[in-house]
Amino acid sequence: MELRYSAGRVISPEVHKIGILAVGSHLENHGAALPIDTDSKIASYLAFEASIRTGAKFLGILYGATEYEYVKHGIHLTPQALVEKELIPTLRKAKNNLNLEAAVLVNGHGGNVPIQDYLDDVRGKLNLEIIFNNRIVEIEGPHAGTGELSMGVVLGMADESCLAEHCNFEEYPEVGMVGLDQARQANEGIERGACEVQEQGIDVNRELGESLLETAILDIGKDVKSLLK
DSSP, X not given: OOOOTTOSSOSOGGGGGEEEEEEOOSSBOOTTTSOTTHHHHHHHHHHHHHHHXXXXXXXXXXXXXXXXXXXXXXXXXXXXXXXXXXXXXXXXXXXXXXXXXXXXXXXXXXXXXXXXXXXXXXXXXXXXXXXXXXXXXXXXXXXXXXXXXXXXXXXXXXXXXXXXXXXXXXXXXXXXXXXXXXHHHHOHHHHHHHHHHHHHOOOOOHHHHHHHHHHHHHHHHHHHHHHHO
């Protein structure tokens, strides 16, 4: 059967050779107002929406995630284990079944950034072009802070009634990583974010949440288009 690759709303018939895979974290605390799989849900939303707008193949999400050793707020794999046990098998299966030539990894969890060090090896093993899109992590601000909480409200997964409890840093030390002393000492960026949360607090800003999501979706779309060239 000859497939109609030009059918539907796609930016190009060639876009079907590109897959979009979400990479998040399912098992880490996000305070009282956000669920433990917040990063995965945000990454999945961004990846799916970008696939709808471009026509690229939506590949779902990795089940595992990794994290820096000094951040203690969840259950994670080592970077190498995530790459070898999850990323490579997932991309290999997608490539073989969907005839893919390239993939965009949509990352929604800052702790996954180290897997970029392994991507050249992954590209070589799979003969697959790969772009690591980290835009939402770069712009969302502190962990479980105003940016992430606002996106959670927009997506319908945040409980706004728990906002006061959410900001109890003794009970929820992972919020802004305010109470994660080891992480604050090890990483200047985490320290800055924790200070910001302590000084400015956390609130809900739907306009901000919508803007963050839209900015990330557009950036993923640019990556897809770059793979068509």
